[in-house]
Amino acid sequence: xxxxxxxxxxxxxxxxxxxxxxxxxxxxxxxxxxxxxxxxxxxxxxxxxxxxxxxxxxxxxxxxxxxxxxxxxxxxxxxxxxxxxxxxxxxxxxxxxxxxxxxxxxxxxxxxxxxxxxxxxxxxxxxxxxxxxxxxxxxxxxxxxxxxxxxxxxxxxxxxxxxxxxxxxxxxxxxxxxxxxxxxxxxxxxxxxxxxxxxxxxxxxxxxxxxxxxxxxxxxxxxxxxxxxxxxxxxxxxxxxxxxxxxxxxxxxxxxxxxxxxxxxxxxxxxxxxxxxxxxxxxxxxxxxxxxxxxxxxxxxxxxxxxxxxxxxxxxxxxxxxxxxxxxxxxxxxxxxxxxxxxxxxxxxxxxxxxxxxxxxxxxxxxxxxx
Amino acid sequence: xxxxxxxxxxxxxxxxxxxxxxxxxxxxxxxxxxxxxxxxxxxxxxxxxxxxxxxxxxxxxxxxxxxxxxxxxxxxxxxxxxxxxxxxxxxxxxxxxxxxxxxxxxxxxxxxxxxxxxxxxxxxxxxxxxxxxxxxxxxxxxxxxxxxxxxxxxxxxxxxxxxxxxxxxxxxxxxxxxxxxxxxxxxxxxxxxxxxxxxxxxxxxxxxxxxxxxxxxxxxxxxxxxxxxxxxxxxxxxxxxxxxxxxxxxxxxxxxxxxxxxxxxxxxxxxxxxxxxxxxxxxxxxxxxxxxxxxxxxxxxxxxxxxxxxxxxxxxxxxxxxxxxxxxxxxxxxxxxxxxxxxxxxxxxxxxxxxxxxxxxxxxxxxxxxxxxxxxxxxxxxxxxxxxxxxxxxxxxxxxxxxxxxxxxxxxxxxxxxxxxxxxxxxxxxxxxxxxxxxxxxxxxxxxxx
Numbered sequence: 001x002x003x004x005x006x007x008x009x010x011x012x013x014x015x016x017x018x019x020x021x022x023x024x025x026x027x028x029x030x031x032x033x034x035x036x037x038x039x040x041x042x043x044x045x046x047x048x049x050x051x052x053x054x055x056x057x058x059x060x061x062x063x064x065x066x067x068x069x070x071x072x073x074x075x076x077x078x079x080x081x082x083x084x085x086x087x088x089x090x091x092x093x094x095x096x097x098x099x100x101x102x103x104x105x106x107x108x109x110x111x112x113x114x115x116x117x118x119x120x121x122x123x124x125x126x127x128x129x130x131x132x133x134x135x136x137x138x139x140x141x142x143x144x145x146x147x148x149x150x151x152x153x154x155x156x157x158x159x160x161x162x163x164x165x166x167x168x169x170x171x172x173x174x175x176x177x178x179x180x181x182x183x184x185x186x187x188x189x190x191x192x193x194x195x196x197x198x199x200x201x202x203x204x205x206x207x208x209x210x211x212x213x214x215x216x217x218x219x220x221x222x223x224x225x226x227x228x229x230x231x232x233x234x235x236x237x238x239x240x241x242x243x244x245x246x247x248x249x250x251x252x253x254x255x256x257x258x259x260x261x262x263x264x265x266x267x268x269x270x271x272x273x274x275x276x277x278x279x280x281x282x283x284x285x286x287x288x289x290x291x292x293x294x295x296x297x298x299x300x301x302x303x304x305x306x307x308x309x310x311x312x313x314x315x316x317x318x319x320x321x322x323x324x325x326x327x328x329x330x331x332x333x334x335x336x337x338x339x340x341x342x343x344x345x346x347x348x349x350x351x352x353x354x355x356x357x358x359x360x361x362x363x364x365x366x367x368x369x370x371x
Numbered sequence: 372x373x374x375x376x377x378x379x380x381x382x383x384x385x386x387x388x389x390x391x392x393x394x395x396x397x398x399x400x401x402x403x404x405x406x407x408x409x410x411x412x413x414x415x416x417x418x419x420x421x422x423x424x425x426x427x428x429x430x431x432x433x434x435x436x437x438x439x440x441x442x443x444x445x446x447x448x449x450x451x452x453x454x455x456x457x458x459x460x461x462x463x464x465x466x467x468x469x470x471x472x473x474x475x476x477x478x479x480x481x482x483x484x485x486x487x488x489x490x491x492x493x494x495x496x497x498x499x500x501x502x503x504x505x506x507x508x509x510x511x512x513x514x515x516x517x518x519x520x521x522x523x524x525x526x527x528x529x530x531x532x533x534x535x536x537x538x539x540x541x542x543x544x545x546x547x548x549x550x551x552x553x554x555x556x557x558x559x560x561x562x563x564x565x566x567x568x569x570x571x572x573x574x575x576x577x578x579x580x581x582x583x584x585x586x587x588x589x590x591x592x593x594x595x596x597x598x599x600x601x602x603x604x605x606x607x608x609x610x611x612x613x614x615x616x617x618x619x620x621x622x623x624x625x626x627x628x629x630x631x632x633x634x635x636x637x638x639x640x641x642x643x644x645x646x647x648x649x650x651x652x653x654x655x656x657x658x659x660x661x662x663x664x665x666x667x668x669x670x671x672x673x674x675x676x677x678x679x680x681x682x683x684x685x686x687x688x689x690x691x692x693x694x695x696x697x698x699x700x701x702x703x704x705x706x707x708x709x710x711x712x713x714x715x716x717x718x719x720x721x722x723x724x725x726x727x728x729x730x731x732x733x734x735x736x737x738x739x740x741x742x743x744x745x746x747x748x749x750x751x752x753x754x755x756x757x758x759x760x761x762x763x764x765x766x767x768x769x770x771x772x773x774x775x776x777x778x779x780x781x782x783x784x785x786x787x788x789x790x791x792x793x794x795x796x797x798x799x800x801x802x803x804x805x806x807x808x809x810x811x812x813x814x815x816x817x818x819x820x821x
Contacts, residue, residue, distance in 0.1 A: 073472070073479045074454045087766055099479035121445050149477065166444060166480040168467065200498045202474065274454065274497070306641070325645070332641035333735065338767040339642070342738050345774035346645035349798050350652050352713050356799075364771050 028238030030229050033063035035247045038094045038105060041065060043259035044247035045113055045172065046097060051253075052115070054170045059115040060232050062225060062242075065105040067091050067182075069189055072100040072163060076201035076273050078335075083193045083371045091189060095269050098174065100163030101204035104190060108180035108211065110221075112228065114173045121171040123149055123162060125235070130160065130177065133231035137223060138216045150207070151175075157210030179224060180213040193371035199276030270304035270334070277301065282365040284317065286358055293317050295362070297369060301335045311366070318358050322351070326363060340367045434513050436491055438506040439470075444480055450502050451475040453495045458508075462490045466548045467573065470508060473501060487548055488512040513550065547574040554579050642736055653795050660793055667809055681754060691729065692753040694781060694806060699725040699745040702779060708802040709778050728777035728797075729757070731764065732787070739797060740769055741777035781806060 031048075033041050041063045048059055069081045069091060077083065077093055080102040086093060105111070114126040127145040134143050142154050151160035164173040190204075212219060229242055250257050262268050278299045285292040296312040309327040313320075329343035344363030351359055444451065451473040458470055464484045473480050492509040495501050547555070547562055551574055555562050558579070565582045567574040639647065670693060681688035702709045702725050710721045728741035740760045742753055763769045779800060784792040785808030792805040 072477075074474055087768065097479065098477070099474045100477035118445065123446070162477060164478040166478055168481070168483045272455075325648075329641055329645040332643075336767050338738075338764070338769045339735055341769055341771045341774050342733075342735055343642045343645055344771050345739070346642060346649050348775050349649045352711075352799060360771065360775060363775075367771050 028057055028233065028236055028240040029059040030232065030240045030242050031059065031061045031245045032225070032242050033061065033247055034244050036064060036066045036107065037247075038065040038068040038070060038092060039260050039263045040247040040256075041111070042070075042094060042096055042263055043256050044245070044253065045174070046259055047247075047253045047256050048113075048115055049165070049167060049170050049172050054115055054117045054120075057238075058120065058236060059113075060229070060240075061113040061115065062228070063111045063113070064107055064109060065111070067104070067106040067185065068094055069102060069104055070094050070096050071102045072202055073097055073165075073272070074099060074202045074274055075102060075204070076197065076199050076276055077270060078193045078273070078278075078371060079197045079199055079201060079276070080204055081189055081193065082191050086189055089185075089189070091185075093269055094263060095272060096163070098163040098165040098172070099202065101161065101202065102190060103161060103176055104181070104186040105176070106181050106185070108178070108182065108213075110177040110179055110224065112175055112177065116171055116173075118166060118169055118171050121164075121166065121173070123164060123173045126173050127151060127160075127162070127175065129231045129235050130175065130228065132235065133224075133227040134212075136231065137227040138219060141216060149175075151177075153210055153212070153215060156208065158207040159210060159212055177224075178209055178211050179219075179221060180211050181209075183209065183211070194278050194280075194369055196278050196280030196369075197276055198279060199274060201274045201276065266304070266334070273301070273304050275300070275302045275307075278369065280369055282362070282369070284313070284358070284361050284365060286354075286361065288354075288357065295365075297366060299330075299335070299370075304335055306330050306333055306335050311362070313362065318355065318362065322355065322359060323362070326359065326366070330366075335370060337367055337370050340370050434488065434511060436509050436511045437486055437488070439485060439508050439510050441473075441482065441501055441503050441505060441507040443503055444473075444475060444478070446476075448475050448478075448503060450500050451480065453497055453499050453501050454479075455497065456493060458490045458493075460490055460493060464488060464490060464510065465569070465573075465575070482507065484510065486510050486512045487550060551576055551579060646736055649798065650795065652798050656796050656798065656801075658796060662791060666814070671809070681751060684751075686751065686754050687758055688751075688754050689757070690809065691757060691781070691783065692750045695727050695729070695742060695745055695753050695757075696748070696750050698727055698779060698781060698804060703746065710801055711778070711799045712801065722778040724778060726776050726778045728780040729760075730780055730782035730794075730797075733764070738764070738769065738774060739777055739780055740764065740773045741780075743776070780804070785809060 029052075033044060035041055035044075044063075045061065048061065052059060067089075069086060071077055071080050071093065073096065075095070077095070081093065083093065103109075112126075112130070114129075116122070124145060127149065130151060131143050131145055134141050143151055143159070144155075145151050149162040150158050153159045159178045160175050162173060162175040164171065186209075190206075212224070225242070229240070232238070233240055245252065247253065247256060248260075278297065278301070280297055282295040282297055283292065284295055293314055295314070295317075298308075298310045298312070300307040300309075309330045311323050311327040313323045326344065326347050329347045330340050333339040333343060341363075344360075344367060348356060348359055348363065441451070452475065453471055454474045455472040456470075457472070458464055458468075464470065465487050466484055468484050470482050470484050470490075473482060488510040490508055491511050494506050494508060501507060547567070552562065554576060555565070555574075560579060560582060562574055565574050565578050568578055569575040670690065674688060674690060674693065678688050706721050707719075709725060710719050712719050724743060725745040726741045726743045727745045728739040731738045731740065740763075742748070742756045742760070745753060748756070760769070760773060763773065777797070777800065780794075780797055780803045782792065782794045782803060782805045784790075784794075784805050788808060790807040790810070792807065794803045794805040796803045
C-alpha cells in the first residue's frame with residue numbers, strides 16, 4: 001500500500017513541480033524561498049541536495065531568515081554563542097550540515113546556495129558570481145574574494161562568508177551576504193555561554209564586518225537579487241527566471257517536514273557537539289557563617305551528555321562522599337541547566353542543616369556554570 | 372549400534388576429507404583424473420547450492436578485505452580532518468552507507484561506503500588528519516561478485532517505462548546493491564514492486580525477503596530474520612551509526628519493531644541513582660493516607676468567571692492556583708504539616724514560608740518546582756508564578772532555586788487522568804497531597820427519610 005502511495009506522491013510532485021524541476025535539460029534553476037524560518041530553509045537545502053539531479057544542471061537558492069544563530073556542522077554551541085542571551089531574545093539556534101563557523105542571520109542578510117554536482121564543485125567560481133554582480137550593480141565598489149572564501153569590502157570588511165557540503169554525488173556551497181544586518185545584536189549573541197571550555201570543535205574566526213548598505217546606500221534588496229540572478233545566468237550560461245518556493249510545502253518537497261523537525265530537535269543541535277570539557281573554578285560561601293572557599297569543577301561532555309563530572313572541594317567544607325554524590329548525580333544526563341538543577345535538588349533532599357546549606361550553595365555554583 | 376555409527380561416521384569423514392582434498396588438489400593441478408571427476412562435480416554442485424542458499428540466508432560469508440581509500444575531494448585538497456565516525460569496527464555496512472564525516476577548509480564531506488561488508492579497521496581517530504589517497508577503513512567484503520566497481524555506478528533497473536520517466540524527471544534513482552539485485556532476479560521479483568526501507572528508499576535484502584514472504588505465504592524461520600535484522604542499539608552508549616541523510620529522510624514504510632528477545636542491562640546512574648536514594652529515604656517515613664471527595668461545583672463556576680479576567684491580564688488560570696492557595700490556608704491552621712524533622716527525628720523545625728511544590732513528570736524524571744511564600748500571594752499571583760515556572764520548564768531553564776526549598780507538595784494525578792493516588796512524601800517535607808481529576812458525577816444531595 002505504501003508503495004502505491006509513494007508512486008502517487010511522485011506523480012503529484014511531477015504535476016506540481018513539472019514546470020520547475022522538469023524543464024529542459026541544460027537550463028539552470030533559481031529558487032527564492034518564501035520562508036524566513038531558518039529550520040525550514042536549511043531543510044529545503046538538504047532536500048534539494050538529496051533529491052534533485054544535479055549532474056546536468058546547477059541550482060541557485062536564495063533565502064533569508066528571521067534572527068537566528070547558525071553554527072557549523074562540527075561546532076560547539078556552548079563555545080560559540082551565548083545560549084542564555086539567545087533564549088531571552090527568542091533567537092533560535094540551528095546547526096547546519098555544512099562545515100565552517102558561526103553566523104548570525106537576520107532579515108538583512110542574504111543567503112545564497114549554489115548546488116552543483118561533485119564534479120562541478122567550484123567555490124571560487126560561485127564567489128565570482130557574487131563579486132561580479134556587485135561590481136556590475138555598483139561599478140566603483142571594491143569587493144573581492146579571498147583565499148579563505150570570504151568576500152571583503154574595501155579590503156577590510158567581511159561582507160560574506162562561505163561554507164559547503166559534499167555528498168556522494170552532489171555538493172552545495174552556501175554563502176552569506178551582509179546587506180543590512182543588525183550588527184549590535186550580532187555582537188551580543190556571539191560569545192561563549194560557559195567559562196573554561198576546552199574543545200577541538202571548529203572554532204569561529206571573528207572578523208570586522210560591514211553592511212553593503214552602509215557603503216552603497218542606494219543598493220536595495222530587490223536590485224541586489226536581480227543583479228545576482230543575472231550574473232549567475234551569465235556565468236553558467238543559463239536562462240533561468242526566479243521561481244518562488246515554499247519550503248513548508250510537503251507536496252512539493254515530500255519528507256521536508258521530518259527534516260525540519262530533526263533540525264529543530266535537541267539531538268541534532270546539541271548532541272552532535274564534538275567531545276569537550278569545562279574546567280573552571282567555583283567560589284563557595286556559607287551565608288550563615290560568612291565563610292568562603294574555592295573549588296574546581298571538571299566536566300566532560302560527549303554527545304551533549306555529561307560523561308563525567310569531578311568536583312574538587314576542600315574536605316573541611318563538605319564531606320567528600322557528599323560532594324562525589326552531587327557530582328555523580330549529573331552524569332548520564334544532558335549538559336543542560338535544568339537537568340543539572342533537578343539532579344542537585346534530588347541530592348539535596350536527603351541532607352539537612354548546615355550540610356544542606358553548603359551543598360545548596362555548591363549546587364547553585366555548579367548549575368550556574370552550565371548554560 | 373553406536374560402534375557401527377561411529378565407525379561409518381569416521382569412514383564418511385575420511386571420505387569427505389579425501390574428496391575435499393581431491394577437490395583442492397584438482398583446483399591446484401593442471402588437469403584432473405577422469406574417474407574422480409563425476410564425484411567431484413557432484414560434490415561441487417552441492418557446495419554451490421549450499422553457498423547460494425547461504426548467500427540468501429547468512430549475513431556475511433568471508434570475503435577479501437578491501438582497503439577503502441579516501442577518494443579525491445576536489446579543489447586539490449590533500450588532507451582532511453576526521454570529525455565523526457558513523458561506524459565502528461565490527462559494524463556491517465552496505466554500499467552507499469555513510470562511514471564518516473570529514474572536514475576540510477569549511478567544507479563538510481560525508482564519505483560513503485563503496486562496498487557491502489563488515490568494517491574491520493578504522494585508520495584514524497576523531498580529530499586526526501586523514502590523507503587523500505590513503506586508506507580510510509578496511510572492509511571485509513561479502514563473497515559475491517568478483518568485480519566491485521571502482522566508480523560509483525548509477526544503476527537503472529529494468530522498469531516499466533512510465534515509472535522510468537518519472538524517476539528521470541525527479542532525478543531519483545532506485546538503489547539496490549548488486550547482491551540484492553541478484554536475489555531479486557533469482558526469485559523473479561521486479562524491483563519496482565518492492566518497497567525499499569533503506570536509505571533514500573533503497574531496497575535491502577530484508578525487503579526482498581519480506582516481499583517473498585508475502586507472495587508465497589512462506590513462513591520465514593525467526594532465526595533467519597534475527598540474522599538479517601540490524602542489531603539493536605547498544606544501551607546507554609553511542610548507538611548504531613545513523614548517517615545524517617538517513618536521519619533527514621527516514622524510510623517511507625512503517626518501521627517494524629525489532630525483537631531479538633535479549634535482555635538489556637544497564638547501570639543506573641546520575642539523576643536516577645540520586646532519585647533511588649531520595650525514594651529510599653522517603654519510604655523510611657511512616658506514611659498515613661487519607662482520601663476524600665470534594666464537591667467542586669462552585670470552584671468550577673468561579674474559575675470560569677475569573678478566567679477571562681486573568682487572560683486579559685496575560686495569565687492562564689487553571690485550577691491549581693486555587694488548590695495551592697487552599698493548601699496554604701490549611702497550613703496556617705496546621706503548621707505541623709509544613710515542618711521538617713532532622714535525621715533520627717530529634718528535632719522538628721516549623722517552616723515559616725509556605726513553599727508549595729507542584730510535582731511534574733518530565734523526560735528526565737520527577738521534578739518539583741515550587742511557588743515560594745504562598746502565604747503572601749493571591750490566587751492571581753500564584754497563577755502568574757505558575758505560568759512563569761511552566762515557561763521555564765518548557766525552555767529547560769528551571770534552576771536550583773525553583774527546584775529546591777519546597778516545604779509542602781501537591782501532586783496533580785488528575786492531569787494524567789488518575790482519580791486516586793497514594794503519593795510518596797518527598798523528604799525533607801512531612802506531608803504531600805494528591806489531586807485526582809475533576810469529574811462530573813451524579814450525587815444524591817439530600818435524602819429525606821420518609
